[in-house]
Amino acid sequence: MGPYSVIIFIPVLASIVLFHIISWQSIHWWALALQMAWQTACHLWLLYKEYYLQEEITLRLFVMISALMLLTQKITTLAMDIDERKVKIIPVDGGMKNWFFSGSAQQILMFLSYLLFFPALLGGPLCSFVEFHNQVSESHRRNYPCFKQVTKGCLFALILQTLRILVSINISSQMSLLSCRHLNCVYTMWTTALLFKLSYYSHWLLDESLFRAAGFLKENQVDGFQATFYDADIWTLETTHKISVFTRTWNKSTANWLRRLIFEKCKVGSLLITFAFSAWWHGLYPGHVFGFLCWALLVKADYRIHKYFNPCQQSWCRRLLYRIFTWLQTQLIVAFLIMAIEMRGFKMIWLLCSSYNCFFPILYCLSLISFIKRKT
Known part of the structure; x- marks a missing residue:
């Protein structure tokens, strides 16, 4: 993301401050309003660059806005957990020395780790702070990630990408929606949408494989944490x-x-x-x-x-x-x-x-x- 990473760091730090100055009864709506205002401002900036200035949107900008949208999910999820008392904020009391060795500092570091967990910001599935904390706490008990599942996910993603290339070759020789007529438009629409779906499926499989490689999505776990991760x-x-x-x-x-x-x-x-x-x-x-x-x-x-x-x-x-x-x-x-x-x-x-x-x-x-x- 380069310099655009600042757009991600600002709401992360602001949300940490917000969690400690707003009462838990109203934190949910404050977090939602402020985060969506920031995200909307970024979207409007992209619209201005794309349509008014006629500038090409770079890959870095696409990655940034995608990460920001997923960050919105994480911030609002954490805010809802606080609102529902699943997560309790440890108040910041005492001087700097007392604060540094207190549970509040540890909790803030955990919040930062959760919000900036890069496999999730790259498109990975969403998990709550409690689930994330439990997985990190139990990481020392797992000697290795599920390499079998990681390999299987990457292999399936490769197959889907190959299928996508074959479909795109077929579409390139057919009419587009600009020139199609009658029922040919239905076929063109369906095959073009199939390209988008295959792209989504392969990305979701790679995202899940990245989560497994990071030690999440444990094998032989059916209920609870794993059940919320099957996007594909x-x-x-x-x-x-x-x-x-x-x-x-x-x-x-x-x-x-x-x-x-x-x-x-x-x-x-x-x-x-x-x-x-x-x-x-x-x-x-x-x-x-x-x-x-x-x-x-x-x-x-x-x-x-x-x-x-x-x-x-x-x-x-x-x-x-x-x-x-x-x-x-x-x-x-x-x-x-x-x-x-x-x-x-x-x-x-x-x-x-x-x-x-x-x-x-x-x-x-x-x-x-x-x-x-x-x-x-």
């Missing part, structure tokens, strides 16, 4: 016929963070508010706002549709046809959402909405409207 449940993501299941499984640690931070604390419109906050957290590009708000509506429609059609699946033939149709629908809707979110701009939104690709989300939205009217 590829089988579930690619075989599910429910958008809601895909949403809960996609980047599971971030989904759990959003559920705990926003969804469980909102009494009205929790689903829509959660996705709106996700768009804000991602940077408020036009594609982010459009994509995440559409995602919220489609998840709501997905709940209604499956609840309505479940009693109709009496025979195995009906169940099979229903699963095939809803699986195809889920795959194409997910491709639509990924394209809107990843491409970010108004131009891509217009290309998606003016082609056959918009048929699939519109079908679910019309179903949601019909269910609401029927209920009223």
Whole structure:
């Protein structure tokens, strides 16, 4: 990151100070507000450089903003742990000499270690401070990391990257969304979204392998700590016929963070508010706002549709046809959402909405409207 690392260090040090001057009852909202204000300012600075100054965003800037977004997760998670009394702040009392040898200094060092833990800032899964502390405390009992799991993760990531290259070669010889016509646009959208998904899957596997190499994600541990780290449940993501299941499984640690931070604390419109906050957290590009708000509506429609059609699946033939149709629908809707979110701009939104690709989300939205009217 080079000089941009200062943008990471400032909120880390500020959050440590905040934890010691704000009461534990209100620390959660203070940490969330200040960290999101800092992150939003950085996102606006990037938008200014990219669109107004027409400057190319360098790799260092991308790494910096990604690390800052993940740091937001860690700071707010620690603040929620303090708010829920899972972590208690040791007050800073006495002179400098007494403070240095006190438990407060040790706790601050642990906070710094947790917030600046580099495998997590590079894209690794999220864990709470308590889990991190327990893993570090027990590290002397483990003689070596799980090399078998690390090797397996790296091998799978290599296979996925190879598959991604093969798919990209095939796409390069096909039409793009700018020149495609009719049903060819659906195929182009699906294959392009597949490239993004393969890239995410391989990165998640490498991130998990890095965590294992650092001594985390112990082998033969099924419950608790390990269960929160499986961001790359590829089988579930690619075989599910429910958008809601895909949403809960996609980047599971971030989904759990959003559920705990926003969804469980909102009494009205929790689903829509959660996705709106996700768009804000991602940077408020036009594609982010459009994509995440559409995602919220489609998840709501997905709940209604499956609840309505479940009693109709009496025979195995009906169940099979229903699963095939809803699986195809889920795959194409997910491709639509990924394209809107990843491409970010108004131009891509217009290309998606003016082609056959918009048929699939519109079908679910019309179903949601019909269910609401029927209920009223």
